[in-house]
Amino acid sequence: MRRPEVELSDEAASYVEQHPDVIEKLAAGIAGDTSPTLRDRVRDRVRIRLRETRAYAASDEAAAADEVFLARYGLTRNTLA
Amino acid sequence: MTDPGVVVDASSLAEYARNDLRSLPIDELLRELREDTGGPVYIPLLALEEAQQILGNDRPALARLESLVAAHGVKLADAEMLKAVELMAVEGNVSRGLAHAALLSRLLGTTLATYLAPTLERAGFDMAKVLDLDEIFRGE
Numbered sequence: 001m002r003r004p005e006v007e008l009s010d011e012a013a014s015y016v017e018q019h020p021d022v023i024e025k026l027a028a029g030i031a032g033d034t035s036p037t038l039r040d041r042v043r044d045r046v047r048i049r050l051r052e053t054r055a056y057a058a059s060d061e062a063a064a065a066d067e068v069f070l071a072r073y074g075l076t077r078n079t080l081a
Numbered sequence: 082m083t084d085p086g087v088v089v090d091a092s093s094l095a096e097y098a099r100n101d102l103r104s105l106p107i108d109e110l111l112r113e114l115r116e117d118t119g120g121p122v123y124i125p126l127l128a129l130e131e132a133q134q135i136l137g138n139d140r141p142a143l144a145r146l147e148s149l150v151a152a153h154g155v156k157l158a159d160a161e162m163l164k165a166v167e168l169m170a171v172e173g174n175v176s177r178g179l180a181h182a183a184l185l186s187r188l189l190g191t192t193l194a195t196y197l198a199p200t201l202e203r204a205g206f207d208m209a210k211v212l213d214l215d216e217i218f219r220g221e
Contacts, residue, residue, distance in 0.1 A: 043109045045217045050087075050113060053192040056209045057085060065207050066187045072172075073165035077188060 084120030085191045090182035091131035092196035093214060094124065097149065098132065098142035103196070106217045110194055122153040125185050127166065129155055131178030156185055173204030186210065 016023055056062050063077075070076055087110060089097075097107040114120045129150065136142045158166060158181055169180035179197060183206055186193035191210075195201065198213035 039105065039109070042105050042217055043112075046106055046109045046212070047113055049212050049217070050110065050118075050192060053210050053212055054084065057190050057192060062207070062210060063190070066190065069187050069207065070165075070184070073168045073184060075161065075165050075184065075188065077190075 084114065084118035085189060086121035086123060087114065087192045087194050087212070088123040088125065088182050088186040088189065089128065090125070090193065090195045090197065091128040091135060091176070091178040093194045094128060094132035094146060094149070095135040095142075096196060096214070098136055098146040099139070100142065100145055103214075106214045107194065110212070122149075123185060123189065123191065124150060124153055124155050125178065125181040126155050126157050127181035128178035131176060169204070173206075175200055175204050 067077060089107070093107055096103040097111075098104075111122065114122060129146075132146060133143065136146065162181070162184065165184055166177050166180045169175065169184060170177045173180065175183070179195070179200065182193060182195070183201060183204075185191075187207075187210075192212050193201075193206075193210060194212040194214060196214045198208065198211050198215065201211060202208055
């Protein structure tokens, strides 16, 4: 990571050295953009979690749980959503 | 497998609309659906109304939200759904917008994307179908 072009106190410089992830996120937020690496990591995680939830949602177990949940509120899968 | 799509709640909509760092997971989710799976994005009306309230007078955010709605449409709530929403809101101690999103996701068999996963968990919702957007940032 590029060192900031400002003079930091020892304490601040130490924090920057020890928490590059926090600095990266702060910089991304301030710039209104995000580094490709952060975006890539988020993309991968979203993709993985979406696949997991989608696979579960397609299962018989999920369908049965859905029916039970919906019945609590007077709905069924046949209800026009 | 056809992608059944994703339901988004008010927290997802508001964060998306603000277009900052916390919009990133939603941006990537929408990109995944648009470019890869082709799955639909469902915006529940009551969640949309809550998101608009959250955003207040943030005009750029409201405009971004409006564009999303124009692209995907809104799922209305009929009398039966409204009754179910009221019940769940009271029983689960959740907002009406979150209840609408949760019930809709179960009816459609879709993933529910939210920043309010702990609230849903406390309401007894099946978390295996929830895309916890805060979780995406854990470990960063």
